[in-house]
Amino acid sequence: xxxxxxxxxxxxxxxxxxxxxxxxxxxxxxxxxxxxxxxxxxxxxxxxxxxxxxxxxxxxxxxxxxxxxxxxxxxxxxxxxxxxxxxxxxxxxxxxxxxxxxxxxxxxxxxxxxxxxxxxxxxxxxxxxxxxxxxxxxxxxxxxxxxxxxxxxxxxxxxxxxxxxxxxxxxxxxxxxxxxxxxxxxxxxxxxxxxxxxxxxxxxxxxxxxxxxxxxxxxxxxxxxxxxxxxxxxxxxxxxxxxxxxxxxxxxxxxxxxxxxxxxxxxxxxxxxxxxxxxxxxxxxxxxxxxxxxxxxxxxxxxxxxxxxxxxxxxxxxxxxxxxxxxxxxxxxxxxxxxxxxxxxxxxxxxxxxxxxxxxxxxxxxx
Numbered sequence: 194x195x196x197x198x199x200x201x202x203x204x205x206x207x208x209x210x211x212x213x214x215x216x217x218x219x220x221x222x223x224x225x226x227x228x229x230x231x232x233x234x235x236x237x238x239x240x241x242x243x244x245x246x247x248x249x250x251x252x253x254x255x256x257x258x259x260x261x262x263x264x265x266x267x268x269x270x271x272x273x274x275x276x277x278x279x280x281x282x283x284x285x286x287x288x289x290x291x292x293x294x295x296x297x298x299x300x301x302x303x304x305x306x307x308x309x310x311x312x313x314x315x316x317x318x319x320x321x322x323x324x325x326x327x328x329x330x331x332x333x334x335x336x337x338x339x340x341x342x343x344x345x346x347x348x349x350x351x352x353x354x355x356x357x358x359x360x361x362x363x364x365x366x367x368x369x370x371x372x373x374x375x376x377x378x379x380x381x382x383x384x385x386x387x388x389x390x391x392x393x394x395x396x397x398x399x400x401x402x403x404x405x406x407x408x409x410x411x412x413x414x415x416x417x418x419x420x421x422x423x424x425x426x427x428x429x430x431x432x433x434x435x436x437x438x439x440x441x442x443x444x445x446x447x448x449x450x451x452x453x454x455x456x457x458x459x460x461x462x463x464x465x466x467x468x469x470x471x472x473x474x475x476x477x478x479x480x481x482x483x484x485x486x487x488x489x490x491x492x493x494x495x496x497x498x499x500x501x502x503x504x505x506x507x508x509x510x511x512x513x514x515x516x517x518x519x520x521x522x523x524x525x526x527x528x529x530x531x532x533x534x535x536x537x538x539x540x541x542x543x544x545x546x547x548x549x550x551x552x553x554x555x556x557x558x559x560x
Contacts, residue, residue, distance in 0.1 A: 261408075261557040262317055265456040265500060267327040267416070268306065269537060269548035270362070271334050274299040282360045283330070292538060298545075300337070302537060305547050307342035312519050313554060320347050321554070322372055323402065325456045327395070327416040328362040328548075331355070335365055354380045356396040364398050364414040364457065373402040376409070381441060383418075383434045392430065394418050397438055408452065408559070411445050413438055415457025417467070431460060431467040439470060446474075446505065453505035458550065460499050468503075475503040478514035478555065487516055489551045494529025502555045511558045518551050 272286035274296050286294040314320045329335055332353040339349040352375065353365035368375070378400040385392040395416040402410050415438060418430035442453050455475065461467055463480045471477060479501030482488075488496025502514050524535040524546065535546030 259559050261323070261410070261555075261559065262319060262321045263412075263454065263456065263502070263555045263557070264310070264313060264321045264324040264552055265326070265414075265458075265502065265555075266306075266309075266324070266552035267458045267500060267548060267550040268302075269328050269550060270360075271302065271326075271328055272299075272330040272361075273333050273337075279330075279361045280359065282362075286330075291541065293543070298537075298543065300341075301545065302547060303334075303337045304342050306338050307344045309517075309519070309522065309547065309552060311343060312521075313517055313552070316517075317554065317556070320369070323366065323368045323410075323412065324349075325412065325414040326365050326367070327414070327458045329353070329365055330361055331363070332365070335367065339367055350375075352378050352398065352400055354396065354398065356380070357382075357391060357393050358395050359393050362395070362416075364395055364416050366398060366400050366412060366414050368400075368402055373404055373410075376401040376403045381437050383430075383437050385433070392418070392433065394430065394434065397434070397441070399441055406559075409450070410452045410454060411450060413441060413453075413455045413457075415455060415459060417457065417459045417461070419460045428466055431465070432470065435459075435467040435470050439474065442475065442505070451505055451507040454508075454555070455503040456501075456553075456555070458500050462497055462499060463501065471503055473506075476506060476509045476512075478502045478504060478512055479553075482514065482516065489516055489553060490549055491526065491531075491533040494526065494531070500550055500553050502553065504555075504557075508557060511560075512555055514553060514555050516551050516553055522547065522551065 270282075270286065272283065272294060274287060274294050276284050276287040276290065285291045288295045310321065310324070326335070332351060335351040335353055338344065339351060348369050348371050349367045350370045351365055351367045353363060356363045378398070380396040380398055382396050383392040383394055384390060398414040400412045400414070402412065404410070415434065417434040418427055420427050438455055442455065445453055453475075459465075459468060463477050463483045468477065479498050483498040486496060488498040489500040490497050502512070504512050522535055523532040524544070525531075526533040534549050534551055536544055536549045537546055538544060
């Protein structure tokens with residue numbers, strides 16, 4: 194085995210080998226193993242350490258203070274635990290309902306979401322600046338998460354509005370008020386037909402945030418119609434939602450605005466028909482991940498990437514997307530090999546997890 198040692202590595206080798214040679218364990222090796230060659234063993238040990246440090250398992254992306262760190266997460270049926278008379282889902286997720294959704298279970302989920310965000314901060318070196326969520330029942334749920342858990346000391350504020358979704362679930366956005374000022378926000382309904390009749394689905398939430406460094410970002414939080422009833426039969430609904438989102442993006446671009454970030458659960462993979470409408474107008478940061486077989490939701494042993502970030506062309510070279518899958522969000526897939534996200538409920542059975550979706554992050558390096 195031949196090693197080429199130069200520069201700073203020579204210094205490391207000299208210090209490390211001196212320390213090893215003077216270690217009591219090495220003297221024992223010399224005493225009981227006459228054929229023991231310290232130089233060769235030290236070189237092999239250094240090689241193992243360097244290979245470990247250079248391995249993908251140790252390669253962790255970081256988001257410095259000169260970057261934007263954003264998160265999106267579909268929290269799957271995150272209802273409060275009171276029956277407010279908001280429909281069948283509201284009754285279902287209550288202490289007396291089918292799910293037996295108690296205060297204890299509710300707060301466990303709140304703290305688990307906070308734990309996951311803290312895990313993201315430890316992995317990427319800082320707390321997220323902006324977070325988009327889907328499938329939250331109301332503003333009370335968000336307030337519980339950002340004010341009633343370990344997140345309370347980080348100064349997050351929320352933006353949420355009720356939508357006409359029949360299940361009573363909405364999208365929302367939270368941001369750190371120390372870093373951003375909200376310059377305005379609005380919801381955009383999805384039309385069901387050419388007459389402009391409103392579709393009973395989640396509105397698209399638009400929020401404009403201005404940073405202390407005078408950067409302005411335009412966030413659109415989405416949760417497009419699902420494939421319930423069949424993909425072909427529901428394609429038109431997702432296309433309608435995508436057209437609304439793209440209309441907002443085109444209007445911003447026409448006004449000379451940059452830094453447009455569309456995040457959400459699009460209920461289709463990056464190569465789906467609706468997402469194809471973005472064409473060359475937006476950059477889909479999830480495309481390469483999908484082509485590598487990665488995903489945010491797993492069904493019948495197959496990963497689908499339906500949660501993603503799409504950004505304006507000016508952000509193409511500075512933005513990157515990753516999927517977060519810590520061990521505590523995982524459970525073994527008993528029907529197929531591998532792991533899958535740990536849900537709050539598996540069918541009617543309480544499992545104690547958070548969601549069938551994995552959180553995604555986006556890092557934007559600033560100039």
